[in-house]
Amino acid sequence: MTALVQQPLPHTGPQGSRKLGAPYLQVNKLWKHYGNFAAxxxxxxxxxxxxxxxFLGPSGCGKTTLLRAIAGLDPQSKGEIFQGGSNISRLPPEQRDFGIVFQSYALFPNLSVADNIAYGLHSQNMSRQKVDLKVRDLLDTIGLPDVAKKYPAQLSGGQQQRIxxxxxxxxxxxxxxxDEPLSALDARVRLHLRQEIRNLQRQLxxxxxxxxxxxxxxxxxxDRIVVMNHGVIEQVGTPEEVYRRPANAFVANFVGTMNLLPTKASSNQQVRMADRIIRCMHYKAESMGATWLAFRPEVAQLVAAGDSKASLRGNEADLECFAGTVMNTEFLGNFLRVEVALMKADPVVxxxxxxxxxxxxxCCPGQDVEVCVAVNNLQVYKRYEGNSPANTGTNTSANNTSSTGKQTAGAAS
Structure with a gap:
């Protein structure tokens, strides 16, 4: 596959004159209702x-609804949207300053590639010569300089998405x-295009x-991820913040793989599991009661039952260890995923x-082992009685504070 050409567009637009990092888009107290349902x-x-x-989240969480509200394609019921300091809340889509790419490409099948790209330029009173130059520049930028005269049906899915x-x-x-621009592509093309899109965005x-x-x-x-669930924003943060320090159990369970063990809050930075007290450094439970003790698969270490822990990473005094039995293993290339049934906890980790x-x-099935995790890698989240790990979000709350300290509020698609 031809790579996108790493060169800036020769035409300067609004994005070329802006200083990075200043506030640009603001969404304030936005609501969207469909009848009695608040999306x-x-x-x-x-x-x-x-x-x-x-905008990341499961189906029905609000991410597409929010995007469409920003575009004016499905206006909000209440609230305001500001773009570049201007209130665009009631502007129709054609009066808003945005470009959009859909999952289905939405190319005109009866138009050539060049005419598809030029479609939005005809309303700008540009000469045909300037339009042709602009189209050639864009085709060079996306790495498809020789397809101007072709039609969408003659292109691969990845090529159509570039157009x-x-x-x-x-x-x-x-x-x-x-709007989910890569979801209709096969895995190999999707992996390639996501990096190409990111590189192009940085260029421009x-x-x-x-x-x-x-x-x-x-x-x-x-740069930042907005995690959504049940019509609310659960967390806003950098990829590392969202992955390493989830704001709540929903984010912990939805982003990546997380082991969640049912526990009870004991005191600050401690929880009780069965008859033992477990230390933890990152405590997100707001009060006493039911909690989840959480850790990622990659931060845990295994040692055979009864063996010395001297070979493990970290100070032995800073480890919490759980006895268990290996139930299953899964070869995943550079690592082996080992499932261990803990003796004093219900779920398999x-x-x-x-x-x-x-x-x-x-790591052989049937082997008695200890699962050891550094206290610094153990996190605790509020657990609502009866909730499974798959349904652990803050769907009873309209407001939430992100890990970056900015106030955020609900979203659903």
Whole structure:
């Protein structure tokens, strides 16, 4: 596949003159109702100039509804939207400054590639010569200089999505909206295009919002991620913040793989599991009561039952260890995912062990082991009685504070 050419567009638009990092898009107390159903609940969000933000969440969470409200395609019921300091809340889509790329490409099948890209330029009173030059520049930028005369049906899915992206950028908008642009592509093309889109966005410095349900896509592409669930924003943060320090149990369970063990709050930075007290450094439970003790598979270490822990990473005094039995293993290339049934906890936990690790000999099904986790890697979240790990969000709350300290509020799609 031809790579996108790493060169700036020769035409300067609004994105070329902006300073990165200044506030650009503000969403204030946005609501969207469909009859009695609230799809968006008092959304408040701020996006900076030149930032790449991903709206991430499961189906029905509000991410697409929020994107469409920003575009004016499905206006909000209440609340305001400001773009570049101007209130655009009631403007129709054609009067807003954005380009959009849909999952389905939405190319005109009866128009050539060149005419598809030029479609939005005809309303700008540009000469045919300037339009042709602009189209050639965009085709060079997306790495498809020789397809101008072809039709969409003659192109691969990845090529069609690049043409859709070029068309969205043709009018030099200040805001680029991407509605799950990669989800219809096969895995190999999707992996390649996500990096190419990110590189192009950095080149142009254009403020970009992308809707996705793909966690890996969001983690690899975004400057910040907005995690949504049941009509509320659960967390806003950098990919590292969202992954390493989830704001609540929903984010912990939805983004990546997380082991969640049912526990009871004991005191500050301590929880009780069965008859033992467990220390933890990152405590997100607001009060006493039911909690989840959480840790990622890659931070845990395995040692055979009764063996010395001297070979483990970290100070032994800073480890919390849980006895269990290996139930199953799954080879995943550079690591082995080991499922361990703990003796004093209901769920089976997952541990990732490097295939180069000498402790692989402890990973045979039936082997008695200890699962050891540094206290600094144990996190605690509020658990509502009766909730399973798959349904642990703050769906009873309209407001939430992100890990970056900015106030945010609900979203659902």
């Amino acid at each position: 968006l609940k008092e959304i408040s969000l701020e996006i900076n100039e030149g930032e790449f933000v991903c 859709a992206l070029a068309r969205a950028l043709a009018t030099e908008p200040s805001l680029l909206l991407l 410095g254009i403020t970009t919002i992308m809707v996705t349900h793909d966690q890996e896509e969001a983690l690899s592409m975004a 997952k541990i990732d062990v490097s295939t180069q690790d000498a402790n692989l000999k402890h």
